[in-house]
């Protein structure tokens with residue numbers, strides 16, 4: 001990499017400087033058709049198969065605004081406590097780039113659809129209010145792939161190819177006001193904000209918000225001001241931040257880099273920087289000091305948006321329960337501690353636990369399996385909890401089998417393993433693997449007799465008063481039954497057979 | 503009388519009654535094109551086989567007893583700024599040479615649905631920017647009245663084709679006068695409908711907030727029939743008005759101005775206007791009075807600022823609209839030798855593909871939208887636009903229509919203003935206010951100027967969605983003048 005930055009250790013940087021953050025988030029809406037034409041928006045279709053005269057900007061083609069996208073943007077604005085404009089316009093943002101068919105982007109400029117809202121996020125048990133400057137609607141560009149060259153960027157590439165399937169997909173841009181006062185927790189606040197925003201989008205059902213597929217993209221602005229100063233420093237804008245973890249790392253990395261520059265008497269350059277997933281560092285991109293003139297002007301091909309206030313109120317009334325309120329409610333219903341709730345939140349397990357409870361499981365059991373065995377397996381195979389091939393209903397069935405005594409915890413783990421391996425529903429796995437607790441007293445009695453006969457020395461010890469040694473006999477029974485015996489019942493029977501009071 | 507001298511309404515009736523076949527009508531016009539277009543150069547593209555095939559299809563449908571519209575089987579020439587799947591579409595520019603659109607413009611589709619037979623595509627100023635058709639990358643069109651003169655522009659190919667009897671009908675687009683001015687200088691009828699009354703989908707954009715498709719014809723009724731055939735709401739154009747087409751055909755048949763209040767716009771006339779133009783205009787006003795109209799003078803003071811406002815708004819929009827011509831997806835590509843960047847190829851292509859007037863307007867518009875200049879230029883021009891709308895509103899409180907000469911002069915010689923953009927821009931002095939306000943406006947012939955014997959046009963402007971008033975007044979003037987002249991003005995044009 002051309003510019004390997006000198007870094008200052010985070011703690012030292014924070015002793016000298018206070019960070020100011022800004023976050024610009026782009027969310028691709030999950031509408032069935034594109035923003036200004038009827039093309040489908042399915043992710044992963046073969047390149048340039050979801051295109052038409054409008055989104056290819058053929059001469060003469062005209063945009064028609066997608067009403068569903070406007071509705072979704074208003075709902076997002078309402079969920080973020082924004083004011084909804086009574087009248088606003090689209091604007092053209094003019095610049096030449098091969099992945100932008102019209103060489104202008106239809107966006108919004110000085111008349112955004114939603115303004116002045118906020119989103120409360122929780123970090124370390126503390127509520128931080130992130131203020132929202134604006135929420136506006138625009139269209140996505142096509143996707144360029146630069147072939148050849150080392151960096152995957154346009155410079156040095158042999159050639160570039162463009163997929164216009166993404167061109168014209170509705171994109172909502174959500175811009176925060178400067179976030180001051182997060183201090184040491186700035187990286188965590190940034191992450192918590194994006195996490196919460198993602199959940200708000202999910203609860204509204206407006207986007208699948210998959211950062212790895214680019215349907216949620218985040219630009220992170222960071223500047224530093226010396227402690228005791230009230231004057232903000234020069235900010236940089238880091239792009240290409242593609243995971244929640246990266247949001248946190250990008251903020252941290254930029255604080256460390258800028259602090260080192262400032263302490264060495266240098267000057268932070270106002271520029272776009274690229275985040276690198278592998279190193280956690282950013283490298284310099286386009287300088288913003290010769291700012292591009294986008295020559296914004298109102299889009300003459302589209303009518304102004306003038307949402308009927310009564311309709312906006314209907315949308316407000318129909319908003320779903322928002323994630324923070326829902327978490328509070330569920331925590332109370334489930335009777336779990338703040339710490340456990342936070343753990344479930346961080347593990348993205350709340351929806352799963354809720355669905356499992358809805359399928360009949362006690363909350364404590366649902367939480368135990370998702371946060372224990374299943375979280376461990378997800379971690380092992382490196383997939384998200386929700387992507388494990390098991391449904392909340394199946395987990396609920398396992399808890400039911402345990403509660404009824406048909407399974408013990410050890411067998412239950414084997415059942416889960418079978419379900420994950422694609423062997424079928426829990427009951428099918430139980431049947432196929434023969435995983436029932438041995439409840440037949442005759443069979444159990446026979447196994448115990450055999451174990452006692454094989455371990456006469458241990459039996460003597462127990463008879464001699466070393467009751468604790470019975471554990472070894474129970475272990476023998478469990479082993480001989482391949483775990484299917486009920487350990488408590490086995491202990492009872494062993495003691496009775498030996499003639500010792502337990 | 504030969505088929506090419508008949509009106510569109512007559513031809514439609516003959517074809518419908520099977521007295522003449524659409525194929526015969528089409529062949530007659532193709533023959534005329536073959537005879538005169540070498541001198542007029544109205545067409546960029548003629549597809550005789552395709553036209554005859556369309557005509558045959560109409561004949562078959564009529565033979566099968568189908569009831570088609572009044573213009574079924576009537577030939578039409580289509581301005582080469584509308585997309586057509588079966589013909590190239592160039593917008594008069596090298597940058598689109600040979601481009602075949604994969605889709606039809608809404609206007610094209612409606613022409614086909616009405617059974618009109620598209621003979622070919624007509625010449626225009628590149629991207630409809632100009633008033634003489636000299637800015638076409640494919641050479642100028644000549645005025646059939648005097649081949650050394652311009653046929654107006656930008657729709658000069660369409661006006662010349664109708665004036666030269668190569669077609670009874672043609673389409674045009676009017677952004678600052680590009681239908682009315684060519685109609686006036688070639689002695690025919692041209693109508694700019696209310697903005698949003700006819701669809702822009704598939705019309706290659708010059709200035710989105712001004713561009714309006716409209717009809718050319720040799721008489722008012724034919725223009726109304728064509729207007730009705732391709733206008734009306736189009737869900738593919740967001741700025742299209744969701745309202746019924748005004749009763750234009752009925753108004754053209756009514757041809758009566760008794761009791762109508764007519765306003766003569768004080769600011770459109772006088773100094774700088776050709777005396778012969780003013781003389782014919784004044785006679786037309788007197789004629790209206792004699793036909794029972796109540797004529798008053800009306801002042802619209804902000805009209806004086808219309809031209810400068812237009813030359814900020816239209817170039818601003820065009821600078822953005824024409825950005826898509828970048829060699830990436832279609833059209834000309836220059837300099838792509840494997841060593842140059844996409845940006846260099848874009849720049850080289852645009853430098854080679856656009857003509858001087860297009861470049862001038864892109865630069866003007868880019869400048870007017872620049873940060874730091876926006877408020878002083880684009881912003882200010884939009885304020886003037888609002889004031890012009892208010893002048894119209896105030897005027898239409900007093901009168902039903904406004905009248906003026908369509909152009910300050912008759913057709914000027916080819917080459918005369920080619921190097922003087924300001925002189926060229928003045929050709930649209932009278933037509934631009936209606937574009938800025940979105941009003942309906944028509945130009946109908948009102949005689950020949952004494953100095954040069956060339957046609958003069960009368961402009962009739964009406965409020966938004968009152969297009970029918972233009973036809974009503976236009977038809978009344980036409981009827982009275984034709985009876986005075988003993989036939990249409992065009993019959994006095996020298997033979998080609």
Ligand SMILES: [Zn+2]
Nearest residue numbers: 037039052055
């Ligand atoms: Zn499309």
